[in-house]
Amino acid sequence: MSETPTTDGRARRWAGHREARRLELVDAACSAIAEHGPEVTTEQIAARAGVSRPGLYRHFDGRDDLQSAIAARSVERLVAELEPVWRPSGRPFDMLAKALRAHLRWLGANGNVYRYLKRTSFGTGGESATTNVRATVASHVAGMLVDGSLGAEIEPAVAHPLAFGLVGMVDSASAHWLDEPHGASLDQLVSQLTESCWAVIRASLGTDAVAGP
Template identity: 45%
Template sequence: MSSSPAPSPAARRTDGRAARWAGQRERRRREFVDAALRAVAAHGPEVSTEQIAEEAGVARTRLYKYFTDAADLQAAIADRVAELITAELAPAWNPHGTPMQAIAAAIGAHTTWLSEHGDLYRYLTMHSLSAQAGGRDAVTDVKTAIARNLTAVFEHYLALFGLDVRAAETVAFGLVGLVESSTSRWLENPRGVSRDELAGLLERWVWRIFDDTLRAGGVELDPDAPLPAPG
């Protein structure tokens, strides 16, 4: 069996340069996205490309050496915001303490992040639906990622209590939709409701939906008794 010929020195140099450029391009893209997050914080969700470039300390045309166009830059920023939101909720996928403590931790993390980074969330929603540019709906991506993680948590506990796990996904997606729509509307029009009041409402609603799901299967769970440790 014959072996493939070894690449020539010129080919190796070309490959090495391509790999270095790809790494440099990705690093610079991350740096520009970081600058964009700062620009959004300073100028609001309608920040311009010029303001992002100014924050990055480069000419606007320099950005397009690393991004195809404005839509590519906006998509990269939206992706980063989505990553931040998802990371903020990571502890919720390994709940500890009582059911109400676990729910409060997840709701508290989400509402706190939203109240502290409202303009980033508004930017995410403004630029998530860019079908004309072939973009993705970043808000839906975030909700789907959260709901899938929540589904796994629900499946674990439903199975632990000997219940049918088929409802886990429907309940998880429903709860995520409830929390996301309620908090995003509150962000735009709080109507005098404080963040703590909003969190308290959401905690009770989430518990009651999950509690109803358990009771339908004949299980009554004490909301203030420690949960079994996750598997």
């Protein structure tokens, strides 16, 4: 009877060690994707992690599990990059510009990872990882629209479609810019998207409901 707590403690420590090692391998995989591009092979990921291919898969239930773990980690990193935006401060228009700049800065620094996410399913639902990113960010934006952080309190029935539409527009435009910038700088795209998103918000609510920049 007295051995049970000790056994449980060892089991928890071992589980924690395995989870930490799995995270190390996922981070190594993200580095391999950044280096080799979205067509990265399992062998290249294993080499970056310093393990054999079988050694890599001792920590994952096949390629799908590895891809889902990479996707989850990338979503976590992007949300962390945008985390300051979820704490409203300053003028709503400036907050919007700040969020767009953070997103585009992340995208520019992680272009290969983003392209990999577009090809990768997330979890078991079959949705792409980028779809999950959009849903995560859009839910945050909808919450800010509902609570008035962006200048006016909007009822959920309006806020959620508006937020998902804005995030979809930004994602599509920024993904195109990543592959074909057509001479546009990051600053230029931030300015264009900020103005466009703000115009949509004001048009949806009426120009008197939201103060201009």
